[in-house]
Every structure is written in C-alpha cells, then in structure tokens.
Amino acid sequence: MRVDIVVKHETNVLPMVAVYYAPILNGTVIFGGWRAAGAQLAHSVAGFGMSVFTADIPSPIYHETFPYRTKIVFYAEAKDAFGNFALSCQEANRWNPFYQEDKVAFTLEDPYPPRMGNVTQYPESPTSGYSAIVVTNITDDLGSGVKVAKLFYSIDDGRTWIDVVMSRSKGDIYEAEIPAQKRDSKVIYYVKAYDEAGNVKGSSQTSYEVSPSLEEMREDEAKLWQTWAITAGVAFVAVVAIVLVYRRKMIETAKGMRYKALTFTMVLILLLVARASYWLYIWGHMWLALITLLAVLELWGVADPRLRSFLVDSVIKPALQTSSSIIRRLTRTFEESPPTLFIAACYIVGIVGATIVVVLYVAGAFSPNEAYGMANFFATYAFFLLAAGAVGQLIWIVHRSRGGKTEPTDM
Secondary structure (H helix, E strand, C coil): CEEEEEEECCCCCCCEEEEEEEEEECCCEECCCCEEEECEEEEEECCCCEEEEEEECCCHHHCCCCCCCCEEEEEEEEECCCCCEEECCCHHHCCCCCCCCCCEEEECCCCCCCEECCCEEECCCCECCCCEEEEEEEECCCCCCEEEEEEEEECCCCCCCEEEECEEEECCEEEEEECCCCCCCEEEEEEEEEECCCCEEECCCEEEECECCHHHHHHHHHHHHHHHHHHHHHHHHHHHHHHHHHHHHHHHCCHHHHHHHHHHHHHHHHHHHHHHHHHHHHCCCHHHHHHHHHHHHHHHHHHCHHHHHHHHHHHHHHHHHHHHHHHHHHHHHHHHCCCHHHHHHHHHHHHHHHHHHHHHHHCCCCCHHHHHHHHHHHHHHHHHHHHHHHHHHHHHHHHHHCCCCCCCCCC
C-alpha cells in the first residue's frame, strides 16, 4: 500500500519523513517487531512550506510478504535537521501496536484467485475396464492459500455433475479419479480451485469417450464371426436350394429358357454375394470376403457348365499357351546369353515385390513407413540383379569374341 504524508515545515528546510509499521498476525501476535519505511518527496507547494511524501508498506527493502488477514498498524514521523520531530500519533503510545486509536491500520486481503496449470488425464484414451486420473498444478503462493480443489465430471452431457475432492500428491500437484465408465460413454470434466479468501479459479471443460476393453473387443469379434458364420450358412443353404430348384425346373423346360433363367439367377446371386463380400472387406475380414466370392464362383461353375468351359477356353488355355511360348523364348534366350537370367530375376523380384507391398499396404498390414522400407528392400535387390546381368552380358560378349562358343538347344 502506498501512503501519502503531508508535512508542514520551514520554507527552506525539508524534513526527513519515515513510516513505522508493525504486522500483527491473527490480531494478537506481533510478527518481528516494528519496521521503518523511508518516505520520498513527491512534490512541494512553493511558498507555503508544505510538502507531500510517499512511502510503500510493506517496505520492499525487507523482501518479505505477510499471510492473508495480517493486520498492519503504522504511523508517520517527520524530523528536521535541528532534531525537532513530529508524529502522527501520541508519543507515549507510539511503540504500542495494540493501541490503535491514534494510528492507522489495515488488513491484508486477497482479491486474486489461485493459479492453475494445464489439466491432463491418464490414460489419454481410457477403456471401460480402467478409471481416469485427472492431474493439474494449483498454486496460490502470494494469496490466502489453496483451500480445496474439486473435480467435476458428467456422464450425461452436462445435465448432472458429480464432484470429487482432489488430493494433493506432492508439491502443488492435485489429482482425482474418474471411475471406470461403460464403453462408448462420453465423460465431460473440469476442475475448480478455491482459496481461503473465497476466490475461485476454474478450468475449461474437457471430454473423452470410453473405448471398449480388450475383453469386450474379443467378445465383439467372436459375435461378429458367429453372425457371419450363421449368415453364410443360411445363404449357402438358400443358394443350393435355389440352384437345385431352378435346375430341376430348367430340365423340364426348353434348353434356351433354362440357361436364361439359370444365368439370371446366378448373376443375381453373384451380385448379392459380391455386395456381402464388399462389406466383409470394409469390416476388415478380407480373407472371408475372398473365400465367399470364390465359393460362389465355384458353385456357379458346377451349376452352369458354360462358365467353366468359358474360363477354360477363354482364360486358362490361352494363358497356358502364352506362358509356354514365353518359357520357350526365355529358355532360348538364356542359352544364348546366360547372364540374362540375372535380368529376368530382376524383373521377377521387382514385380513380385511391388505386388506384395501394394497388397499388404492396401490390406492394412503395412504402415506407409513399413511399405516404403519393404519397397526399398526389393528395389535394392532388383538393382543389384540388373547390374549383375549388365556386367555379365559384357563379360559374355568379350568371352564369345575371344572364341567361346555356345550351341543353342532346339526346343
């Protein structure tokens, strides 16, 4: 507190002014005796012999602070160079702080709320099997002191709140526990700190959603597999029944109509199964989706021989013929220049490696960093194979130019 003292004095002689103060704790105990705070000249009224002096209480030269509700009693003294002095209180009671009728007294108040750090929770994503610990740092060093800290949390979108008194673990760290909640619950919480003077500091609201526990995830997985197993079984029985019914009817009708009805039925079934396989893939059951789709295709091949003959004549036979021709040409090439084996191996490693990386990345088995590392691994091996093939071909050309012979074998 800043104190202004007005002193009337001789026109040309400035007095020395000081403020004496004594702190009283709880209104009964003097804390360390009297202190002196020197007053500085603020301004003078020229020609009237009056000056205004100011002093700060408590004085900063003592580097001390006093607790909340401390009562400070003070008076002023002015003294000139000739030893004359004047007091703002009675001289007989100047050193008695409990006699306050002729002195000034004030009580230290605390208008400031506590200070609060970041509010955090552990773990960051609680599951239904574990509680959450809320932790924060609360201080009120220059005020009346922290009285209590409370955690408020709600599990019904803020309609009702539950408060928990936070415990002081170490230093200025306060923590409280939010009990384990049901899965998919949304928990909203915030913290309030109260000091001895009644000031309140509140944090902003934070929320988190409760994740399912490991046991619940396993139960969900088992239920999902059970549901799909039942669905697949029922669908398989229904498909077989439909196929048998339609085949039986088609035998009794014209051949053209039989194939049209059978084709329409199988295409419809294929579309439905493809839709189901798509959702299986989306839900992460890639292999189950693939097996389901292949099983329907195989069933179609049994029910409609045209599909099997189409696959054999249009896909399998041409593929076998093409691969045989390629193998014959490659064999002749390898016999004429053996180092080309390295180049062929380079292409095989590159294609196979790229296929593996892409498939595993799309399936979610690889992260981007893992996919990059594996692609780099295959690329490195492919590069060394290509380099070996190029060097080998140069050596082979030199060898043949010096009289080496190779006899290609007719296939």
